[in-house]
Amino acid sequence: DVEPIEVFRSYFGGNISLRKREDNANPIFQWKVVGEKLQKADVILPFLKLQRKRKSLELCFQHWQTKDANLISQIRSIPRTTHESSFKRLPFSEISELFPYFAGVWDGDGCSTILKQREGFGETQPMLVLEMCDREIVDFWGCLLGGHIRKSGRKAIINHDPSFRWELTGKAVIPVAENLLKFMRIPRKRKALACVLECAKLTSIRGRARHGVPYNILKQRQHLRELCQLLNRRGNAKIDHESIIVPTFQDTQIWMKI
Numbered sequence: 001d002v003e004p005i006e007v008f009r010s011y012f013g014g015n016i017s018l019r020k021r022e023d024n025a026n027p028i029f030q031w032k033v034v035g036e037k038l039q040k041a042d043v044i045l046p047f048l049k050l051q052r053k054r055k056s057l058e059l060c061f062q063h064w065q066t067k068d069a070n071l072i073s074q075i076r077s078i079p080r081t082t083h084e085s086s087f088k089r090l091p092f093s094e095i096s097e098l099f100p101y102f103a104g105v106w107d108g109d110g111c112s113t114i115l116k117q118r119e120g121f122g123e124t125q126p127m128l129v130l131e132m133c134d135r136e137i138v139d140f141w142g143c144l145l146g147g148h149i150r151k152s153g154r155k156a157i158i159n160h161d162p163s164f165r166w167e168l169t170g171k172a173v174i175p176v177a178e179n180l181l182k183f184m185r186i187p188r189k190r191k192a193l194a195c196v197l198e199c200a201k202l203t204s205i206r207g208r209a210r211h212g213v214p215y216n217i218l219k220q221r222q223h224l225r226e227l228c229q230l231l232n233r234r235g236n237a238k239i240d241h242e243s244i245i246v247p248t249f250q251d252t253q254i255w256m257k258i
Contacts, residue, residue, distance in 0.1 A: 001029070002016065003188065004186060005031040007107075007186075008031050008033075009031055012041050013037045014031055014033030015033075016029055016030065016032075017029070017032065018030075026234050027235070038064055039064065042057075044057075045057060047100070050136060050137065052078050055078055056078060059071045087139065087143040087144070088143075092175065095145075099180060099183055102141070102179075103183035104185075105137065105141075106130070106180055106189070106193075107184055109132055110189065111129040111130070112127075112228065112232075113127050113129060113228060113232060114126055114127065114224060114225040114228045114229075116225065123221075126199040126200040127169045127196070128147075128166075128168045128173050128176065128193075128196065131163050131164065131165045132164065133161040133162070133163050146168065146172065147166055147172070148166070148167045151163075151165075173197065174197060174201065177193050177197040177200070181197070187241060188231055191244060192228050194246040195224045195231070195246055196228065198224055198246065198247070199221055199224045199225070202217055202220055202221055202224075220247075223247070227244055230244060
């Protein structure tokens with residue numbers, strides 16, 4: 001997605017290049033900034049939460065100032081944290097200050113989706129997915145936000161590292177989505193996450209069987225799923241999100257509380 005890295009270019013300058021992939025997948029956009037403009041990026045140092053990422057950027061700044069070639073090998077030798085047990089677990093109530101950071105990651109690599117669970121039954125499952133090759137970031141999310149982490153089942157591309165997925169489903173997405181929406185910057189991704197949030201709030205209080213879910217709830221879930229699918233389109237299939245309005249079903253939310 002080009003929208004998140006356009007934000008970086010708007011603040012720090014630099015160039016965005018397009019790299020096509022041999023596997024006919026969507027192209028990859030790359031933002032790059034070098035030279036004096038690199039120094040402007042030092043403002044993001046206090047906001048980086050992974051020690052390896054912060055140390056790498058600090059060494060980049062030092063290399064620009066000193067031209068010390070040894071710093072390049074130091075960057076490459078910085079160890080990775082490879083398991084979520086390496087991160088300190090905190091109660092959800094104590095991580096509110098981290099959501100601006102989480103929202104930035106989500107604007108770039110997060111996916112808000114609504115799965116269809118049972119064909120013909122109208123059942124849906126709200127789901128948040130973060131998939132990256134850097135497992136350190138995925139483990140950091142899983143440690144603080146819960147959910148499930150697994151290795152991606154997709155076939156690995158030649159010469160590419162395997163990817164890892166963080167997944168959160170059901171009502172558990174509600175507090176996470178509500179906090180992410182406060183800080184997200186990409187309108188299309190905000191709307192997709194809003195669809196997932198509304199779908200999660202529409203969970204039936206009488207079970208998941210078809211006879212236990214009111215017809216109007218099934219229709220509302222399906223409508224939200226269709227909107228989410230449109231918002232998640234990429235490449236040439238991407239649509240203009242300005243015409244999409246995410247509905248909020250206040251009457252249904254009141255019905256759930258009764």
